[in-house]
Amino acid sequence: RAALAWIGHFPLGSLYGQLCQLLALTLGDGDPLGTAGLLAESLSVTARHQLLAIVHARTRKKRKAAGGDVSEQLQSLSLQEPDPSQDPSQDSSHSHL
Numbered sequence: 001r002a003a004l005a006w007i008g009h010f011p012l013g014s015l016y017g018q019l020c021q022l023l024a025l026t027l028g029d030g031d032p033l034g035t036a037g038l039l040a041e042s043l044s045v046t047a048r049h050q051l052l053a054i055v056h057a058r059t060r061k062k063r064k065a066a067g068g069d070v071s072e073q074l075q076s077l078s079l080q081e082p083d084p085s086q087d088p089s090q091d092s093s094h095s096h097l
Contacts, residue, residue, distance in 0.1 A: 014049075017042040 020042035027035045 014046075017046045020045070 020038045024035045024038035024042070027038065029035075
């Protein structure tokens, strides 16, 4: 129980869920209400972390499809001054319709 109290403030999904399950096994039939509470806690934490992982993956996928990540956009920026001898309007890589 001390380990559960120690990580209870900032639980890691897998660790917290496994710890709840182990504690439920140790309680067993001696405390059916406590066992049920620990198993319910384990399931809720696991489900919450899985849901957050799914939401994060979908958000990242949508952000990437919408124009890339902000970090990728920042990496494409340059602090160097453009070369004044090259006129950007004369650049053949940009075609104008």
